[in-house]
Each structure stands twice: as C-alpha cells, then as structure tokens.
Amino acid sequence: MGHGIDRKSSRRKSPQTAAKPKLSRQEYEAKMAELHVELVKLQFWAKHEGARIIVIFEGRDAAGKGGVIKRITERVSPRVFRVVALPAPSERERTQIYFQRYFEHFPAAGEVVIFDRSWYNRAGVEKVMGFCTDDQYQRFLRLCPAWEKDIIDSGVTLIKYWFEVSKEEQTRRFSERIIDGRKTWKLSPMDMESHRRWYDYSRARDAMFAATDTNSSPWHVVEGDDKRRARLNCIAHFLSLIPYEEIALPQVELPARQKAGGYKEPDYPFRWIPARY
Template structure:
C-alpha cells in the first residue's frame, strides 16, 4: 500500500489527547468509515490480482477478536472476506495431522480468510486445559513454522495478530457477559474453566511467541483494553501490510426500467408481516 495513505484524524487525536484517551463514538465511527473504504479497495484488488490473504486472530477470552473481525467485515463481501471459526474437532479430526483440518480453509485466489482462533489452539487452550500433552504441544511449536513457511511459499500473504487484554479488563468483559442476555452465549463452560488459569496462558503465550515469531511470519501484538482504538489500530496495520492499490472502476449508471405493458398488480392477498413498529 502506498505511503501517502495517512492515518486520518486518529493520529491528530492521539497527539492532542494522549494515547490512553478513550475515543468518542463519533470519532471512532468516522475513522472506521474511512478504513472501510480502504478495505473495499483491498477487496477489489485481491479479486483483481488473485491475491490470497490469510489473517490469524488469537488472544485470551474477551480480548476482542470477534468484535474486531466484525468491524473488518461489516462493509465487505462475505464471498471474499471469509470468516473461519471452527468448532471442537470431531473424533475423526482428532486422528489427523493437527493442522490438517485448517488447511482446506486457507484462501484461494481472490479470497481473504480471517481465522477467529486457528491452528494455534494447540499452543494455547489445548495445552493449558490438558487437551494435548506437553510433548504434543512442543512438537506443534517446532513444526508450525515449517507449515507457515510452506503456506507463504504457496503465495499466501499471512498475518498473525495477538490481541492483548489486561487482567482487570478481561474480568470486566466476562462479568458483563454474565449479566447481558445478548452476550451470555459468548461465555462457555470452557471460558469459565480457563479464566482462573491466567498465568498458565501467559506462559503458553510466551512459549508460542518464542517458537513461532519468525521473520517470514511474525506476530503483531495489539493492546486491546480500549476496543475502539484496538480495532482501528489493527485494521490500519493490516492495510499497511498489504501492497494493494485502487483498481480502476467502470462508471455505473442505472438502466431505464421496462414499461409495464399489460402488467397489473395482483389482487391476491399476500401474507405481509404485521407492522408492529
């Protein structure tokens, strides 16, 4: 992406209000709208060039992965921006090579795949919660850089983001889910079990970074205690990390509608939805 794409008003606000100042909703929505325009340009470029882009989102429960992915995909095509959030492995998948079930979801030409958690489950939740042995986790950490190198050599642009949420903020967000009927589904029994194991997750994260933060596929850490700022920072970084350019568009004009000829509206009573609002 060209360097002349500036950071908009967000950079000015950070200078005037300080990095920790909370973004207002108005400022956030204005900056997000600007980034949405760029994401549409990225989408058109990916389709035009046949680019293959894979973005991995990792982090603790409540770190903001889902909200960030939603902010990215809000104004783009789900046929291009494909969100992958795999359930627990089946009995058959448990017998496969670990990364095997993720490989079919890697992007083809003209696709951007967003992994809401990924093969790094083995380095995190599976290791901490005892779903794999320490030996299996070590073997995974040793082998995954080779797998990612093969993915990149196949022509995929691979970006890996870790959303880092603080202990107090994670507690606040998980407690909020307990008392909000719209969010209670986000709090699984596994989330509750893993909540108490903060430092086990910290050790697992550190080991993961040590083994898989490579020159060809580095980790990028996003501070996510302030959701709005985290989303804007991540999207901005994503855009700057991909060498896209605006694709020329043909001017579009709506054609004239056909004449009704002999058509008349049917008098049949249709089942309209009641207008309650």
C-alpha cells in the first residue's frame, strides 16, 4: 500500500514549523485576509463548475480543528460551505449500515462539505472507548479505503486532515478550558479520557494511518501547537489541492434609491436596545 506522508514526522513537531518565531497578530490577520479572498474565489468556482468537495477534519482533542474550520467558513456562504458535526448516533442510526448516516450529508454540485469529525470516529474514539466491537473496528479499517476510492471515482474531491498536538500543549489547552468561562463549553468527559489515554489514542491513530493513508486518499498532517500557523498552513494547503480558477463576475453598481413618494417616518416608540457600549 502506498502512503502519502512521512510517518516519523507525524509523531513529532513538523521541522518546517518547530523553530519559527511567533507570528504577530497583525501579520497573521493580513495573511488570513489574503486566504479569505482565495476561499471566496474557490466558492464562485465550485458553484460555476458544480464541484463536489468533502474535507475531513480529525485529530487529537484540542489540536485546533475547530479554529481552522471557523476561519475557513467565516467569510464564505454557508449555502456553499456546509459544516457537519454529527452527535453520537441515535438508537435507530446504530441499526443502520455504519456509513449510512454520513451519506445524507454528502455534497451536491457546487458544495463544499466540512466534516468536523467523521466516519473515522470508529477508528478513534469508538475503538479506544469500546463503543464498537473489534469485528466492527476491523471491518471498518478493511473496507474504508475501498469505500473512499469509490467516493473519489464518482467525482467527489475528498481531502483528509489530521491535527497533531504535543502532550504539553494539549494539557495547557485543556487546563485553559477549565478556567476560561468562554471555553468551558468545549470541555467534555471525552476530553478528560483523551488526555488520560494519550497512548491508547496514539496506537489507534497509528493503526488508522496504516490502513487508510493511501495514495488515492492520503492523510495530510497539520502540526497544531502554533494555532496561527496551523490555520494559515492548513487553509493554504487546502486551496493548493483544488484546481480552482477565478470566475469573471459581472460589474456591480448600486442602483439609485427610489423616491420617497410621500413616505414619512412614523412617530413610533421603537424599542431601542440599551447603548451599554
């Protein structure tokens, strides 16, 4: 089986980012603005070409997946870029074919679907926490590459990202979630278990890569200790994988407003909100 990444580099910081100085907020925002412009171009191209794109975000808990997804989607249309973050399967869904509940969220023409966690739950949390049988787990690893190849052969662009973070940085981020009132909602019992079971998750990651990191559907690893660089690097890489072109748009001019035609503002007691700031 061919593999698309250096397995040694997936177990430590990327040598491309480990020694770089901190990126200033001003520089970060300027570079992000440039990437946002490109994402808008990609959006117009996807609609024009009827492209179907799936992007999977997986990785260590607190590795920064959510921040990248937020940055990808904050300047584009939610009708084109759809984020799918499925909860635990219902009793009914547990009786279905495993992949079934993911199919209904696949993109139609002109859509980019971002999976915040995906069918790879079976290779990660379900395996580690015992939420599936060993037979179910082994079947998933065996069938997943062929299933993904069929998706790709049907004309869908499938991109898979794995976010890696160091033990020390994960601990720092979890500790921050405990004390920061803005982030406490991010903390769950599963986060505590992922922190405790670091090496169980490492073994599950290694087995997942061995089975599903193929030439046709490779895993792209994002070094997540530096959040700003991780976001920029991931978005730039994502854009590099799509052969989009800038679509010529019609010139737009604001039309003159209509005449009042006798309209007068009503003497109505609008319920203005308090000006506290």
